[in-house]
Amino acid sequence: MSVRVERLSKQFAGAAAVSEVSFAAPSGAITTLLGPSGSGKTTLLRLIAGLEVPDAGRVFLDGRECTRVPVQKREVGFVFQGHALFEHLTVHENVAFGLRVRRLPAREVGERVDELLELVQLRDHGRRQPAQLSGGQRQRVAFARALATRPRVLLLDEPFGALDARVRIELRAWLRRLHEKTQLTTVLVTHDQEEALELSEHVVVVHEGRVEQSGTPLEIYDHPASRFVASFVGEANVLHGHIRDGRASVGPHTLSAPAGVREGATVHAFVRPHDVQIARANGVAAPLAGAVVEELSRVGGSVKVALRLNSGERLTIRMAKGGFDGLRLACGDRVQVELKGAKIFVEEGIGI
Amino acid sequence: MAKEVLPVLQAQKSDQEEAALTLGARGWQVFLRVTLPRIKWAVLYGVILCNARAMGEFGAVSVVSGHIRGRTNTLPLQVEILYDEYDFAGAFAVASMLSLLALVTLAAKKLLALRAREVRP
Numbered sequence: 001m002s003v004r005v006e007r008l009s010k011q012f013a014g015a016a017a018v019s020e021v022s023f024a025a026p027s028g029a030i031t032t033l034l035g036p037s038g039s040g041k042t043t044l045l046r047l048i049a050g051l052e053v054p055d056a057g058r059v060f061l062d063g064r065e066c067t068r069v070p071v072q073k074r075e076v077g078f079v080f081q082g083h084a085l086f087e088h089l090t091v092h093e094n095v096a097f098g099l100r101v102r103r104l105p106a107r108e109v110g111e112r113v114d115e116l117l118e119l120v121q122l123r124d125h126g127r128r129q130p131a132q133l134s135g136g137q138r139q140r141v142a143f144a145r146a147l148a149t150r151p152r153v154l155l156l157d158e159p160f161g162a163l164d165a166r167v168r169i170e171l172r173a174w175l176r177r178l179h180e181k182t183q184l185t186t187v188l189v190t191h192d193q194e195e196a197l198e199l200s201e202h203v204v205v206v207h208e209g210r211v212e213q214s215g216t217p218l219e220i221y222d223h224p225a226s227r228f229v230a231s232f233v234g235e236a237n238v239l240h241g242h243i244r245d246g247r248a249s250v251g252p253h254t255l256s257a258p259a260g261v262r263e264g265a266t267v268h269a270f271v272r273p274h275d276v277q278i279a280r281a282n283g284v285a286a287p288l289a290g291a292v293v294e295e296l297s298r299v300g301g302s303v304k305v306a307l308r309l310n311s312g313e314r315l316t317i318r319m320a321k322g323g324f325d326g327l328r329l330a331c332g333d334r335v336q337v338e339l340k341g342a343k344i345f346v347e348e349g350i351g352i
Numbered sequence: 353m354a355k356e357v358l359p360v361l362q363a364q365k366s367d368q369e370e371a372a373l374t375l376g377a378r379g380w381q382v383f384l385r386v387t388l389p390r391i392k393w394a395v396l397y398g399v400i401l402c403n404a405r406a407m408g409e410f411g412a413v414s415v416v417s418g419h420i421r422g423r424t425n426t427l428p429l430q431v432e433i434l435y436d437e438y439d440f441a442g443a444f445a446v447a448s449m450l451s452l453l454a455l456v457t458l459a460a461k462k463l464l465a466l467r468a469r470e471v472r473p
Contacts, residue, residue: 049374051370051373051374071373071374072373072374072376072377072378073376076374077374078370078371078374080367080370080371082367084367084368084370084371085368085371086368086371086372086386087368087390088389088390097372097375097377097385098375098376098377101372101375101376101377101378101381101385102376145371145375146374146375148375149375149376
């Protein structure tokens with residue numbers, strides 16, 4: 001059961017929330033719509049669910065067009081950010097809701113609800129009210145309720161957004177296991193890139209109502225298609241420079257630039273924190289590529305080093321603890337910097 | 353009544369209604385199973401207030417609908433009619449009944465107000 005949208009557009013009060021978005025979510029996989037808040041990713045999900053009607057474009061579920069099919073008939077499971085459980089019903093009744101409105105026999109409903117409460121590990125909580133559960137438990141009930149009617153697609157709108165960090169990480173692992181069991185086509189909306197990279201095989205980066213890039217998490221991390229993607233996905237340092245002799249000149253570093261760019265154009269070099277090699281400055285060699293260590297902080301097995309380059313720009317790098325110990329760095333030390341890799345973007349408006 | 357129900361409706365997000373829709377509920381099922389249970393105390397409270405207002409109506413009925421006995425009449429008007437006909441016993445009986453009803457309404461209102469507040473998020 002795959003999900004596909006074609007040139008989907010939606011405006012709210014004259015402002016475009018989603019414009020001409022096309023993407024496909026492969027069957028049986030988790031696809032993430034990743035973007036900052038206000039990027040239109042939730043609207044996109046609601047359009048797929050049928051909770052919003054698009055101004056233009058088409059939605060396909062399993063290859064069949066369902067742009068005008070009402071939400072009740074789309075057979076989608078939807079999990080909201082704020083769980084949206086029915087507060088006046090018990091956990092059991094919440095999960096049973098979708099089955100009862102379909103008028104299934106009581107015995108069948110009971111069996112299915114027990115099965116689902118078992119699946120979300122809340123078998124003994126059926127008689128409780130949602131208000132008596134913790135945030136993580138409530139969200140699991142919301143999953144059980146969405147799965148009860150055997151939907152063909154599961155749509156998750158920032159399902160862990162309202163939870164605290166520790167519970168979020170637990171539930172992320174839980175969702176992974178759940179997905180392995182159910183193999184249900186899932187579209188997940190999140191602004192948390194870690195969640196996106198960890199949970200899904202396919203990521204669609206959304207920005208200002210448009211798709212910036214789609215691909216596997218690694219493709220997006222290693223080959224960002226735009227400045228926005230490079231800065232939004234993963235940590236990156238931005239260094240500025242110009243095109244000189246067909247190459248990007250960034251401070252003392254010269255990097256290869258895309259062909260056919262205008263001489264003198266401004267370039268932005270995105271450098272991942274682990275794509276920088278540093279060595280102790282030995283006296284006079286290459287003084288231009290030098291930097292001063294401004295700050296050191298140990299984060300688990302790696303060390304974050306904040307440098308101020310001689311050009312005045314700042315650069316944060318990450319290195320393994322082993323390598324760091326070998327250098328015996330301290331604040332104020334002078335080092336030499338070598339960029340091992342950088343993604344170059346030439347100022348917009350000038351052809352790449 | 354609208355004054356009582358509207359703020360309750362506005363305070364609740366439409367999340368639960370939307371969740372019901374995605375679970376396959378039709379419009380009327382959403383109203384009966386999700387919306388109504390959440391606003392029922394506010395609705396009842398509104399009904400009581402409406403009733404109190406209607407029972408005590410005097411001026412508007414007297415002037416606009418002509419207070420025809422047994423047809424377009426209210427208790428306060430009935431008191432006036434009986435009093436004007438020098439049926440003091442009748443007038444006082446109806447007046448006492450009106451006061452009693454007022455007390456009952458007041459008690460019901462108090463109870464429901466407590467209940468409605470409990471249910472409100």
